[in-house]
Amino acid sequence: MTVEARMKLFNRICAGVLIAFALLWLTPLAWALDTALKPNAETTRTTWKIDDPNVQAFARILRDTDIVRWFGSSLFISTLTALGTVVVASLAAFALSRMRFRHRNLLFWVVLAGIMIPSQVLIVPQFREMDSFHLLNTFWAVSLPQIPTAIAVFIFKQFFDGLPRELEEVARLDGAGYLRIYARIIMPLARPAIAAVVIFAFVTSWNDLLWPLLVLSNPDIMTMPVGLATVQGTFGIRYADTMASALLGAVPLVAVFLLFQRNIVEGFAGTGLKG
Amino acid sequence: MTAETAVRRTGAAGTAEASPRPRGQGLPAAGFLTPFLLLYLLFILGPALYGLVMSFFDTSAVKSGLNGFAGLGNYAEALQSSDFWSSLWHTFWFTILTTPPLIVLALVFALLADRVRRGRWFFRLAFFVPYVLPSAVVALIWMWIYTPGLGLIEAALTKAGITAPNWLGDPGWAMPSLAITTLWWTLGFNFVLYLAGLQEIPRELYEASAMDGASPWQQIRSITIPMLGRTTTLVAVLQVIASLKVFDQMYIMTSGGPNYATRSILEYVYDSGFTNFRIGYASAVSMLFFVVVLAVSAIWFSLVRRGEKEL
Numbered sequence: 001m002t003v004e005a006r007m008k009l010f011n012r013i014c015a016g017v018l019i020a021f022a023l024l025w026l027t028p029l030a031w032a033l034d035t036a037l038k039p040n041a042e043t044t045r046t047t048w049k050i051d052d053p054n055v056q057a058f059a060r061i062l063r064d065t066d067i068v069r070w071f072g073s074s075l076f077i078s079t080l081t082a083l084g085t086v087v088v089a090s091l092a093a094f095a096l097s098r099m100r101f102r103h104r105n106l107l108f109w110v111v112l113a114g115i116m117i118p119s120q121v122l123i124v125p126q127f128r129e130m131d132s133f134h135l136l137n138t139f140w141a142v143s144l145p146q147i148p149t150a151i152a153v154f155i156f157k158q159f160f161d162g163l164p165r166e167l168e169e170v171a172r173l174d175g176a177g178y179l180r181i182y183a184r185i186i187m188p189l190a191r192p193a194i195a196a197v198v199i200f201a202f203v204t205s206w207n208d209l210l211w212p213l214l215v216l217s218n219p220d221i222m223t224m225p226v227g228l229a230t231v232q233g234t235f236g237i238r239y240a241d242t243m244a245s246a247l248l249g250a251v252p253l254v255a256v257f258l259l260f261q262r263n264i265v266e267g268f269a270g271t272g273l274k275g
Numbered sequence: 276m277t278a279e280t281a282v283r284r285t286g287a288a289g290t291a292e293a294s295p296r297p298r299g300q301g302l303p304a305a306g307f308l309t310p311f312l313l314l315y316l317l318f319i320l321g322p323a324l325y326g327l328v329m330s331f332f333d334t335s336a337v338k339s340g341l342n343g344f345a346g347l348g349n350y351a352e353a354l355q356s357s358d359f360w361s362s363l364w365h366t367f368w369f370t371i372l373t374t375p376p377l378i379v380l381a382l383v384f385a386l387l388a389d390r391v392r393r394g395r396w397f398f399r400l401a402f403f404v405p406y407v408l409p410s411a412v413v414a415l416i417w418m419w420i421y422t423p424g425l426g427l428i429e430a431a432l433t434k435a436g437i438t439a440p441n442w443l444g445d446p447g448w449a450m451p452s453l454a455i456t457t458l459w460w461t462l463g464f465n466f467v468l469y470l471a472g473l474q475e476i477p478r479e480l481y482e483a484s485a486m487d488g489a490s491p492w493q494q495i496r497s498i499t500i501p502m503l504g505r506t507t508t509l510v511a512v513l514q515v516i517a518s519l520k521v522f523d524q525m526y527i528m529t530s531g532g533p534n535y536a537t538r539s540i541l542e543y544v545y546d547s548g549f550t551n552f553r554i555g556y557a558s559a560v561s562m563l564f565f566v567v568v569l570a571v572s573a574i575w576f577s578l579v580r581r582g583e584k585e586l
Contacts, residue, residue: 010491011390018387022401028459029404031427032416044425092311099300099307107308114319116568118520120541121561124329124336124554125322148315178303207409209523210545228411229527239419246415253407261399265470 029247036243043239057244067248069220070227074206075252077142077223081205082198084147089197090190093156094182098168108157114150123211130215141215142223146205152197159193160186195263199256206253224249326558334555336548342555349559359560361535362543363567365450369539370518372454377514378507381462385469386495399470403463410460410523417456418443418528443529446536453524453537460524461517465510472506473499511579512572519568540564 035043037053061067095101096108126145135141167189168181176184187194209225216222222230228249257264330349332341353359388398405413420427421442429439442452480498489497522541525531531538531546538546544564548557 007485007491011392014387014390018384018391018398021384022398025401025405025459025462027427028416028420031420035419088311088314091307095304095307099304101301101304104304111311111315114315116516116572117319117323117565118541118561118568120520120522120544121326121558121565122319122322124548124558125325126318128325128339129318129322144314145318148311148319150315153311178307182307203407207407209410210526225409225411228409228415239425242415243419246412249412250408253409254404257404257407258400261396261403264403264467265399265474 032243032247036240036247038240040238040240057240058248060241061245061248065231065245066219066222066227067224067245070222070224071252073139073221074224077139077212078202078205080139081143081146082201084143085149085152085201086194086197088147089149089152090156090187090194091182093153093160094178094186096153097157097160098181098186099178111150111153114148115154120210123214126211127214136215137218137221139221142208142212143205145211146201146208149201149204152201155197156190156193159190163189192263195260199260199264202256203253224252327562329555330558330562332555333553334558336552336554345555349556350563352556353560353563358535358538358543359540359563362538362540363564365536365538366519366521366540368450369454369457369521369537370515372451373457373518374511374514376454376458377462377465377518378510380458381465381469381510382503382507384462384466385473386499388466388470389473390491399467402466405460406463408460411527413456413460414524414527417459421452444533446533449529449533449537453528456528457518457521457524465514468510469503469506472503476502508576508579512576515575516568516572519571540567 031048034048034050036057037055038050039052039054039056042051092111096104096111122145130136130141135144163186167185168176171181171185206223207225208223209229212223213226213229216226228245231245329341331345331347333343333345333349334341384398384402388395391398419425423429423441423444426439426442428442432439440448443449476499480502481494484494484498520541521539522545525537525539525542526545529537531542540560541564544557544560547553547560
């Protein structure tokens with residue numbers, strides 16, 4: 001067999017194995033969908049076959065729960081968090097990457113240490129803090145603590161470090177200040193890094209369960225995960241409804257993923273997060 | 276490594292001297308750093324320090340203020356408590372169960388996906404989409420899959436003639452079941468990091484070795500895996516930290532049961548603080564745990580680094 005033919009065969013086998021695993025990975029979601037399309041009474045039979053596929057479970061969830069409102073709360077909070085994270089982290093990373101000042105490395109390590117602190121450790125002090133600021137039951141209480149994300153600074157800094165210095169030298173000769181260099185030259189080039197940070201800040205914020213559960217006691221402004229966790233018990237053995245609510249809760253993020261999926265890999269490759 | 280750092284350092288110093296920039300950039304730098312540092316101090320470092328202070332007091336969740344001074348009492352109690360040690364062990368057990376498959380499978384899937392020309396979006400979708408799901412959604416789906424008598428895996432195993440265990444109900448099986456769910460849920464993140472790492476390897480290396488008649492397997496072993504060394508370091512360190520910090524899965528799927536077999540250290544913190552209202556004690560446990568995370572990360576990081584050098 002020639003080298004080329006061997007290579008071709010090898011790639012075929014790779015593709016086959018990979019497709020098998022990808023299908024295995026999609027099975028739980030497919031089964032959730034299959035269950036959601038069954039009438040509740042049929043879900044206790046473990047077969048993929050559906051006698052009367054229908055979307056009534058989805059319709060019931062949309063009608064009987066506040067899922068649309070949870071969606072709105074989550075969307076607002078996650079958007080606010082993602083935008084805030086991009087702005088403050090990129091500004092800080094710009095200084096850490098492009099400017100020289102005393103204790104710069106020390107500061108960078110202090111920021112990185114934040115990755116190690118488990119968020120649960122901070123919950124009690126943060127809760128008391130929000131209480132004293134009179135921010136409980138507001139979107140700010142959910143969003144603000146999530147904005148200073150060490151890993152976002154790290155992603156931006158690594159990306160900025162990779163950009164050639166000559167870029168700003170020209171602008172500097174033209175008399176441009178730092179803010180202008182940041183806004184006009186660096187940030188427009190940082191789109192892959194921005195995409196990566198937006199996705200991860202948005203996903204983390206959207207999926208957070210414990211913190212919103214504690215600070216949003218008012219049911220009118222519940223987020224999606226909190227809402228899903230609270231209705232779960234009320235469905236009892238109505239598995240079709242449970243699965244329909246889970247799938248509806250997943251739709252927005254899957255949409256975000258499909259929109260940005262090209263940028264995710266590119267974003268990480270460009271940031272040098274690979275090491 | 277040291278030579279590389281030295282070169283980089285002189286390189287950076289060289290450009291700094293060559294450019295006509297003024298030396299002190301402290302003031303504008305402070306301006307750029309302030310928004311982040313202010314929020315960081317207010318919501319991360321500040322609360323962390325406040326937590327440290329509370330760990331020395333009998334702070335209660337139902338009373339405001341710090342309450343009576345306890346000194347090292349909370350720490351002594353935690354270190355003597357069998358609940359503390361068993362939940363710490365559960366956390367380690369979960370980390371041991373999840374870390375190797377989450378690194379190795381992510382690497383294998385990324386290596387395979389890198390060779391496939393068409394339909395890359397499909398593989399990214401299949402492996403990465405679970406990662407973006409809220410833990411509540413993941414929990415709902417997997418509790419359904421594990422349901423005794425009705426669940427998907429039990430049905431498949433019964434057909435194959437195997438008696439399925441009571442996944443979440445059997446103390447011996449509950450943790451592996453949570454590990455399987457976590458593998459499915461979070462593999463996509465490491466997969467994407469590896470895909471990004473693979474993109475950075477120059478194609479010419481493969482072309483040159485193919486000319487020399489290297490087989491695909493030889494290429495993977497002597498080019499791809501060594502070139503991915505730094506990605507592996509990053510993935511391994513991030514994964515260990517993430518696994519040690521596990522909470523949501525246990526909280527929703529088993530509430531730490533059956534018979535406390537899946538109570539992780541953070542669930543223990545949560546139980547002490549919010550169920551028993553002993554915030555001071557919970558803070559002390561948090562601090563001990565933070566020290567453990569730091570120590571494990573440091574040891575693990577140096578181990579992985581050494582392995583990387585030997586490759």
